[in-house]
Amino acid sequence: MRRLILPLLLTLTLILAACAPAQDASLQTDPKPASVSTEPAQADAGPLTRIDQQGAIVVAVTPLNLDNPSTQLEFEVVMDTHSVDLSMDLAVLATLTTDTGITVQATLWDAPRGGHHVAGKLIFPSMKDGTSVLEGAGKLTLTITDVDVPTRTFEWELQ
16 A cells, blocks of 8 residues: 555646646736737747737737738737637637728638637738728737737737
8 A cells, every 4th residue: 555655646746737837937927907018928929029918818919921911911829828718719809900991800710729829820801992901001900809808909010
């Protein structure tokens, strides 16, 4: 019986350690209600990455083709949490707006559903009513609603 206690305690300790939340400082939420940070959450985040750390989910968004949008505008979205299931369809929850007044709804959220760490592409049309969404725009705003908080807003200045 004594021979079984030590291996059992060791196994239980390893299981509990594996289930404990990560202590990675890059995923800690800021207790202040600041909605968007331009500070990278990861060392490889580029200057175009915008990060929202509201609630229990950290959301990082990076535009992929603003310089050459072709038929669609693409954004890489990374969501991390330890307490919320990330099975939502961002295409239904995301809109893109310019300072010229053009707004388009996302057409595709190309990502796996569920889990606590999700990355994928959020796709928007690059044209509306025969005109480029970006034509004449100086500012681009991506709004995502109802992802653990009412609204997350990401902004980029355009050249």
